[in-house]
Amino acid sequence: MENSIIKRQVILAFFILILPFCGCAQVLQSRQTTLMGSVFEITIVAQDSTLAQQHISAVIDEIERIENLISEWRPHTQISEVNRNAGIRPIKVDKEVFDLTARAIAYAEMTHGAFDISIIAMDKIWSFDGSMDTLPTAEAVQQSVQNVGYKFIILDSIQQTIFLSKKGMKIGFGSIGKGYAADMGRALMLHNHIPAGIVNASGDIATWGTQPNGKPWAIGINNPFKNHRILKTIKLTDGAIATSGSYEKYAEINGKRYAHIINPKTGYPATGITSVTIYGPSAEYANALSTSVMVLGLIEGTELLKKNPTYKYVIQTDQGKVKKN
Structure with missing residues (x-):
């Protein structure tokens, strides 16, 4: 991120x-x-x-x-709509948004998951503002990645839709x-x-x-x-x-x-x-x-x-x- x-x-x-x-x-x-x-x-x-x-x-x-x-932070955007409907239904998006998401998935495939736009769904167990002085537990870290995984981002090129198949998933383009x-x-x-x-x-x-x-x-x-x-x-x-x-x-x-x-x-x-x-x-x-x-x-x-x-x-x-x- x-x-x-x-x-x-x-x-x-x-x-x-x-x-x-x-x-x-x-x-x-x-x-x-x-x-x-x-x-x-x-x-x-x-x-x-x-x-x-x-x-x-x-x-x-x-x-x-x-x-x-x-933007995943602005509630009116197409990506915010996709995130709100994770695990519920596919969302039709503009071709530009669809193509950007498709490229992001290609980057994930190319890097075997080192790059993943669904990483923003991680629980905020790490803090980098100087306040963190102890490591999170292994259990907390394991739990944080439960909703991360680019393979659960389902694209339909015919309908031009994006569907996050796991409830709790999110995608974002900060990277x-x-x-x-x-x-x-x-x-x-x-x-x-x-x-x-x-x-x-x-x-x-x-x-x-x-x-x-x-x-x-x-x-x-x-x-x-x-x-x-x-x-x-x-x-x-x-x-x-x-x-x-x-x-x-x-x-x-x-x-x-x-x-x-x-x-x-x-x-x-x-x-x-x-x-x-x-x-x-x-x-x-x-x-x-x-x-x-x-x-x-x-x-x-x-x-x-x-x-x-x-x-x-x-x-x-x-x-x-x-x-x-």
């Missing part, structure tokens, strides 16, 4: 406001706002400030549209929803012929084009063991990046750190990896991979990444070892 707090390890570097570009003056405009429970920053390169701000507003509207479809929103914001801007920009969904980032000076967007990945130190700088034009990590949101009990990212099959926090950054074409897919690698661990996670050669990675273990390709 992702949390936007850890996303602050990804930072954008050196924006230049007005420079010659393609033979004409270009401006770079950015705006921050809270969407999907997280801080989004939208950056647009356009011919003038007014046009840039108009397109930033269009991206914000698109993300709000998505949130009003897939890939912001990445999907970043991808969709970028797609909208490309459709509108905006030459360049970034949609930064609290660290799930989609980029296109270049800075006004013609250089790629530079995105720095912080070193979780050294404050204010950059582990690696990624240069992107048409690409995306996502990071999952354990070092800013965790519980420390008896000298051991327990990450906020939970293994859906065991109910216990992921261990062994401090941060995973994935970059490639899609922010949604990069985030699915980064979350899965955190759960799978270094060996199995690296094997998964080898099957996805269009995505590059930087992994840092709890011992400070860095693995990248």
Whole structure:
């Protein structure tokens, strides 16, 4: 289960406001706002400030549209309706919601359940706000996963319905929803012929084009063991990046750190990896991979990444070892 707090390890570097570009003056405009429970920053390169701000507003509207479809926290959304009818009846949804759910199930199949959108049904037996000082009982952990299992998410492509076959189940897109929103914001801007920009969904980032000076967007990945130190700088034009990590949101009990990212099959926090950054074409897919690698661990996670050669990675273990390709 992702949390936007850890996303602050990804930072954008050196924006230049007005420079010659393609033979004409270009401006770079950015705006921050809270969407999907997280801080989004939208950056647009356009011919003038007014046009840039108009397109930033269009991206914000698109993300709000998505949130009003897939949020499990807003009672009027289609996903909330699906969750309310768990064990009762299938719910017809928009094709966009159906397809996103189908992809999430494909990610679960690909990772043998390390990725699972039904994990939000877990009882809240873990707390990562600093208040937890004792481990939950084994019985409590076992009970917490009773309503988790992607194989109980039943899709009917003919009727375009989603049915959660076990009462008490829930699904949510905290793990890939912001990445999907970043991808969709970028797609909208490309459709509108905006030459360049970034949609930064609290660290799930989609980029296109270049800075006004013609250089790629530079995105720095912080070193979780050294404050204010950059582990690696990624240069992107048409690409995306996502990071999952354990070092800013965790519980420390008896000298051991327990990450906020939970293994859906065991109910216990992921261990062994401090941060995973994935970059490639899609922010949604990069985030699915980064979350899965955190759960799978270094060996199995690296094997998964080898099957996805269009995505590059930087992994840092709890011992400070860095693995990248």
